[in-house]
Amino acid sequence: MKEPPRISPAMTSAPAMIKTKKLTKSNIVIRTTMTVLALLTIYGFFTFNNQNLKFWPSLMATFANFKTVFIQPHFNHFTFSQAVEGVTVTLALGLLTTIVGAVVAFFLSLLAAENLTNKTTSNIVKTIVAIIRAVPTVLWVLIFAIAAGLGSVAAVIGMSFHSISYLTKAYSESFEEIDEGAIEALKATGAGWWQIVFQSIVPNALTSLISWTFMRFEVNFGVAVAMGAAAGAGGIGYEMFMAGAFYFDIREMGTITYFILAIAIVLEILSTQIKARIRI
Amino acid sequence: MTTLLEMKHVSKKYGNGTVALSDVNFSVNEGEFVSVIGPSGAGKSTLLRCINKMIQATDGEVIFDSVNISGFKGRSLRKLRTKIGMIFQNYNLVERLSVIENVLHGRLGYKSMLSGSLGLFTNDEKQQAYHLLEMLGLKEQIYQRCDQLSGGQKQRVGIARALIQNPKLMLCDEPIASLDPSSAKTIMDHLKNISDSLKITVLINLHQVDIAMNYADRIIGVSKGQIVFNGAPSQLTSGDIKTIYGSDASNLMINIENHDRVKVAEK
Amino acid sequence: MTTLLEMKHVSKKYGNGTVALSDVNFSVNEGEFVSVIGPSGAGKSTLLRCINKMIQATDGEVIFDSVNISGFKGRSLRKLRTKIGMIFQNYNLVERLSVIENVLHGRLGYKSMLSGSLGLFTNDEKQQAYHLLEMLGLKEQIYQRCDQLSGGQKQRVGIARALIQNPKLMLCDEPIASLDPSSAKTIMDHLKNISDSLKITVLINLHQVDIAMNYADRIIGVSKGQIVFNGAPSQLTSGDIKTIYGSDASNLMINIENHDRVKVAEK
Amino acid sequence: GDGKSGGDKKKETITVVWYPNESADDLKDSRAAIDDVIAKATGKKVVDKLTTDYNIAIEALVSGNAQLGLMGGEGYTEAHTKNADVVPLVVNSGASGTLKDALYHSWISVRKADASKYMKDGKPTIDNIVGKKMSFVSPSSTSGFAIPTSRIIAHFSEQDKYKDLKVEDMQQGGKFFSQVLFGQSHQGSAANLLMGKADVAAFMDLLTPNYFELVSGKLNEEASVLKVRNDAGDPFTSLKGKEFTVLSVTPVLNGPIAMNSKSLSKEDQKKIQDALTSDETANNSKVFAPEGSKGIFSKDGKSRFVKVEDSWYDAIRDLH
Amino acid sequence: MSQTYFLTKRLRSLVVLGVIVLVCFGSSVLTQFNLSQGIAAIPKAIVWGFSNFYPTADSLAYLSDIWAKMQETLLVSIAAAVVAAIFAFIFAILGSRITKVSNFLAVLSRAFANLSRNIDVSVWSIVLLLTFGQTSLTGFFALFIASFGFLTRAFMETIDESGTDPVEALKSAGAGYVPTIFQAVVPSSISQIMSWILFMIETNIRAATLVGILTGSGIGYIFDLYYKRMDYHAASLVVVVIVISILLIEQLSNYVRRAML
Ligand SMILES: Nc1ncnc2c1ncn2[C@@H]1O[C@H](COP(=O)(O)OP(=O)(O)OP(=O)(O)O)[C@@H](O)[C@H]1O
Numbered sequence A: 001m002k003e004p005p006r007i008s009p010a011m012t013s014a015p016a017m018i019k020t021k022k023l024t025k026s027n028i029v030i031r032t033t034m035t036v037l038a039l040l041t042i043y044g045f046f047t048f049n050n051q052n053l054k055f056w057p058s059l060m061a062t063f064a065n066f067k068t069v070f071i072q073p074h075f076n077h078f079t080f081s082q083a084v085e086g087v088t089v090t091l092a093l094g095l096l097t098t099i100v101g102a103v104v105a106f107f108l109s110l111l112a113a114e115n116l117t118n119k120t121t122s123n124i125v126k127t128i129v130a131i132i133r134a135v136p137t138v139l140w141v142l143i144f145a146i147a148a149g150l151g152s153v154a155a156v157i158g159m160s161f162h163s164i165s166y167l168t169k170a171y172s173e174s175f176e177e178i179d180e181g182a183i184e185a186l187k188a189t190g191a192g193w194w195q196i197v198f199q200s201i202v203p204n205a206l207t208s209l210i211s212w213t214f215m216r217f218e219v220n221f222g223v224a225v226a227m228g229a230a231a232g233a234g235g236i237g238y239e240m241f242m243a244g245a246f247y248f249d250i251r252e253m254g255t256i257t258y259f260i261l262a263i264a265i266v267l268e269i270l271s272t273q274i275k276a277r278i279r280i
Numbered sequence B, C: 001m002t003t004l005l006e007m008k009h010v011s012k013k014y015g016n017g018t019v020a021l022s023d024v025n026f027s028v029n030e031g032e033f034v035s036v037i038g039p040s041g042a043g044k045s046t047l048l049r050c051i052n053k054m055i056q057a058t059d060g061e062v063i064f065d066s067v068n069i070s071g072f073k074g075r076s077l078r079k080l081r082t083k084i085g086m087i088f089q090n091y092n093l094v095e096r097l098s099v100i101e102n103v104l105h106g107r108l109g110y111k112s113m114l115s116g117s118l119g120l121f122t123n124d125e126k127q128q129a130y131h132l133l134e135m136l137g138l139k140e141q142i143y144q145r146c147d148q149l150s151g152g153q154k155q156r157v158g159i160a161r162a163l164i165q166n167p168k169l170m171l172c173d174e175p176i177a178s179l180d181p182s183s184a185k186t187i188m189d190h191l192k193n194i195s196d197s198l199k200i201t202v203l204i205n206l207h208q209v210d211i212a213m214n215y216a217d218r219i220i221g222v223s224k225g226q227i228v229f230n231g232a233p234s235q236l237t238s239g240d241i242k243t244i245y246g247s248d249a250s251n252l253m254i255n256i257e258n259h260d261r262v263k264v265a266e267k
Numbered sequence D: 001g002d003g004k005s006g007g008d009k010k011k012e013t014i015t016v017v018w019y020p021n022e023s024a025d026d027l028k029d030s031r032a033a034i035d036d037v038i039a040k041a042t043g044k045k046v047v048d049k050l051t052t053d054y055n056i057a058i059e060a061l062v063s064g065n066a067q068l069g070l071m072g073g074e075g076y077t078e079a080h081t082k083n084a085d086v087v088p089l090v091v092n093s094g095a096s097g098t099l100k101d102a103l104y105h106s107w108i109s110v111r112k113a114d115a116s117k118y119m120k121d122g123k124p125t126i127d128n129i130v131g132k133k134m135s136f137v138s139p140s141s142t143s144g145f146a147i148p149t150s151r152i153i154a155h156f157s158e159q160d161k162y163k164d165l166k167v168e169d170m171q172q173g174g175k176f177f178s179q180v181l182f183g184q185s186h187q188g189s190a191a192n193l194l195m196g197k198a199d200v201a202a203f204m205d206l207l208t209p210n211y212f213e214l215v216s217g218k219l220n221e222e223a224s225v226l227k228v229r230n231d232a233g234d235p236f237t238s239l240k241g242k243e244f245t246v247l248s249v250t251p252v253l254n255g256p257i258a259m260n261s262k263s264l265s266k267e268d269q270k271k272i273q274d275a276l277t278s279d280e281t282a283n284n285s286k287v288f289a290p291e292g293s294k295g296i297f298s299k300d301g302k303s304r305f306v307k308v309e310d311s312w313y314d315a316i317r318d319l320h
Numbered sequence E: 001m002s003q004t005y006f007l008t009k010r011l012r013s014l015v016v017l018g019v020i021v022l023v024c025f026g027s028s029v030l031t032q033f034n035l036s037q038g039i040a041a042i043p044k045a046i047v048w049g050f051s052n053f054y055p056t057a058d059s060l061a062y063l064s065d066i067w068a069k070m071q072e073t074l075l076v077s078i079a080a081a082v083v084a085a086i087f088a089f090i091f092a093i094l095g096s097r098i099t100k101v102s103n104f105l106a107v108l109s110r111a112f113a114n115l116s117r118n119i120d121v122s123v124w125s126i127v128l129l130l131t132f133g134q135t136s137l138t139g140f141f142a143l144f145i146a147s148f149g150f151l152t153r154a155f156m157e158t159i160d161e162s163g164t165d166p167v168e169a170l171k172s173a174g175a176g177y178v179p180t181i182f183q184a185v186v187p188s189s190i191s192q193i194m195s196w197i198l199f200m201i202e203t204n205i206r207a208a209t210l211v212g213i214l215t216g217s218g219i220g221y222i223f224d225l226y227y228k229r230m231d232y233h234a235a236s237l238v239v240v241v242i243v244i245s246i247l248l249i250e251q252l253s254n255y256v257r258r259a260m261l
């Protein structure tokens, strides 16, 4: 390497050994978390109940399946127009749950935002919403499927539950970010609560409300696919479940996968565009 | 001269125990231009907000327009507030909305819940907004979004919003603290002009003593929640300044001897 | 006096067609303190970055330490870069790491991939980092995270990081543009000090002409990608300034007549 | 799709819910034929509800969200327990045309290639299914779960080691079986076996005319061997010609077409019952498919719908 | 004066509102959703829930079974997130504007991540079910693929946001590519990356329920089992266990997130 430092103005002696890493709280937490996660992962692999599965052959078979799925899609049990219909139904499910979710969440989030109500109400609403959110969507749909009937009613209501709780959290956080002054100013003019909400809170938070809603719409499309598959909610997801788990026709799964992918990508582009536009 | 506002033994103790105001007494006449000065944390903002009850005083009475408003709540409180305009350091506009929409917010106190929420304003109200904006030199910016305005322009929108309330009293909480000197002067001129020509009483928090002395008819000095000076600018001495601001008065770089009365622009 | 750096007919055209440098020729002697001035977009940053090949010049030759480095790539380029320290306007520190870790980053060019990746530094290197930080007055902050430092302190970390490379040349791209005047002075003093006492050549982009004149041995004026002035500060006339900055020279509020040579703090 | 005003509309449509087995695509015509009979009898619109879960079908009938449903015996008794308004309307008879042989069968089968491992003294036995990978239909299936598990428990609980064997132990791998799969339909369970995902599978005999044909032995006798027909539809298209051996055969009462009597007018109940039990329906080749064609019910001798009472299913209740 | 301004503004709002109502209506027709039925369903569901869907003392007997499956699900979710994070990190490095090696690789890695992210986890589950059967590995891989896609994008954005500055500085000091990644990129983005991993674990636990139902593994499977058996008391106990687990994990990761800053 190089000769010792050329720079040596009168210096006091440095400690003989210098540690470069000083363990700050954040470093400790990061490392602990990493280690714990790594250990849990390894432990997980040992405990997975793999039932004598031959790993590599299965993996190879999976790749072969993926290849079939993506390279040789075909139509068998349904036609192109039925697939379009399925996708449309799924999209409609996603739209409906997003809109229902957004409307209900809007009012709930007014109650959940600390700066619009009091701390107690806010905490109660937030806790309820957190519990609702902790129940996976599919369970809501299944529970509603038994309790309230079949098909779209259960699907929409069940899926909306999750949307509502998710959006309530997102919206109320957007509301809480609003500068107190914007509310204070209208209060000082003698405006009432609803007037403040619609004239100050909503315009102020509009950008983030829209962007959260679109994000949720993207998610809801995926959820609608999954609900078709796991809870028989109809649409392309149901076709996929039948093709995959009932008919074992992976080539048809390929067709469906492409349909889903196409819509998902369109939605993503749309949502990026809209988000970019409203930010102006 | 009629008394518009009277504070009697007003005290305010915050939830955390801070005593922000203790036994504050003063009165303001109609049309007066009164400036409240005092160090940071003295209680100036609290004082102002106790008047339109944005903060509920713990004790004492506030008499506005010969009515004791201390117990006002709900509808009557909202109605009271329409009579008191307020202007803020950070303008507190809805940035995404246009200038005229922000001005029209000043009318919300007069409207029903529904029409207010939907922003349905009458033609008269819009005309009034237009004229106010014209008067404040914002004719060109009427439909611009407020986030595109400069600080000085924003504050003029804030003034227009307060004026459209048809207020008897304007409360201004450090309206020029965020502005550059030239914009600050424009705003102060406008406020003085309003007070003079529209006979609106102005109560203004300032932290620049020289500006307060230039513009105000009367100065109220607040220190640690108490009123320690109340008189004409000409009566304010270095000793008073020291009482108000404590021993660091010299740090304020205030030059009381040597100030000119700035001529108020008559538009 | 030996020539350390020579630029011969260097040009740079960016992918989008912008010609940032065209036919630049100059040379810098060992130990010189040279300041590059010029308006925004003139090509100052491009010029500096062509020297350590952070940007690849489109044309011409760069001779560093008697070697034509124009074609350097891979290992030889990395080795070259260890000889050239660089200091940035935004300090470019890894904010989450401690001061000493950031300084030691200057040694990465000397280390193997593995020990570099793992951040395994020898005790010698750590001692050296310690002494440099002591010299720059950052002894107290050695283990502090860089996001807790002030701008001036951050820039001193940047200097230490460059110095620990044992560079022959220091490239400084507007090192004081983000600093308040007093921190800026500290940084300029340190740089001058380094140049004087360690005989490290310094090439520094500045946009304050007066500071450039105060500190530099020589000034290079760049305008529209071309060198339009190259000489001692004392030779710089108002006319030259106009040539460099165009007609808006007056907006720069430069007062060339009336500047004092600031004494360089000798620590 | 039908639009608004739920109340009135509900009365004008009759919803028929189908188990996953009968929800298969290739039974579409058959479902439509039965719907047709109901529609003609009542003059109302008949809507199909296909399901992926047995219990959703059951709950739909229980709650009155569906008025009619073709169920399994087990599912029916559960539905009746939950809501006594769910009662059987008709059931398909056996070849005799009466309730006497209104039966089908639950099989426990293994792949033919492995059959020798499950033989004792030349006869098939379920002794060796312990520790194997087992495929059932669904926890709410009669012939695909309730019957075979009670058969297994009955068989094994004679041994001391398995004295306390419970239904719960059959539901998850790692207890009695090494792994337990649920095919979600009889077809799925059979496919699990033939694809090698399971070693042993339970499903019903009624798949036979549509998907399987006899290779040796007699239908519904132990040790009979069957294979997948060449014209079998999914999920058997890639499993043509695969053979399996039946280890055990248990008769099961046919499942009824049940109704929620509260959500269907007396008048309609009668009309539907009459229409379904009519000769015309019995001779409708779409409803009772003759040999060689596909249908939910197959024509075997004089098979037809006959009226049935709730008490007929007590035999299933006794299983528990 | 201002009439047209307010008129256009109001018209625009009306058009937006109209479009939303139309979309709602159209979607309702398409999916045969009936709002009045939907609203009526909620009280019905609540009544049903209170009369059927609650854990009983008997169902507590299943707790150990349920907990075992929950543990499996937790481990699968964690393992999937962690392994995915490793791959995602590599892909993110290759794909990020700041650290990319070549444009081709960057585009490729972005495309790959998009593919795995935009196909729902349920699709992957069903494809994987065919080869891996009803095992934890099916769930693991399904979650892995979905996590990989999501994390790659999240990491890429994190790295992009962490800025070119430190990378440029190290490069100018002569540091090589790999040391630059480990000494500049990793420290700058590590807390954000950890935070994404924690978020992914939370998401995975939710998704695992769905995947479990589809593939017959973990907590989803056991819910499905009880549910299909119509043992709603046991099924509700599963829900309770899931809810408690998710809330706990959320609290824990919120704590860690705050402490990492
Ligand atoms: N919401 C609150 N809760 C508790 N204490 C408060 C609250 N608002 C203000 N205070 C305290 O009350 C005192 C007076 O505050 P106030 O804002 O009225 O002072 P000020 O004179 O306006 O100061 P500044 O010039 O900084 O605006 C201060 O000590 C402050 O910390």
Ligand SMILES: Nc1ncnc2c1ncn2[C@@H]1O[C@H](COP(=O)(O)OP(=O)(O)OP(=O)(O)O)[C@@H](O)[C@H]1O
Residues within 6 Å of the ligand: C014, C015, C016, C018, C019, C020, C038, C039, C040, C041, C042, C043, C044, C045, C046, C047, C207
């Ligand atoms: N990566 C790039 N791609 C294209 N054009 C560039 C790029 N970087 C700089 N330029 C252009 O090259 C010209 C010179 O830029 P350079 O950054 O060297 O100027 P500068 O003198 O450093 O300006 P400043 O004082 O603002 O830093 C400018 O016109 C600039 O827009």
Ligand SMILES: [Mg+2]
Residues within 6 Å of the ligand: B044, B045, B046, B173
């Ligand atoms: Mg204040």
Ligand SMILES: [Mg+2]
Residues within 6 Å of the ligand: C044, C045, C046, C173
């Ligand atoms: Mg530059």
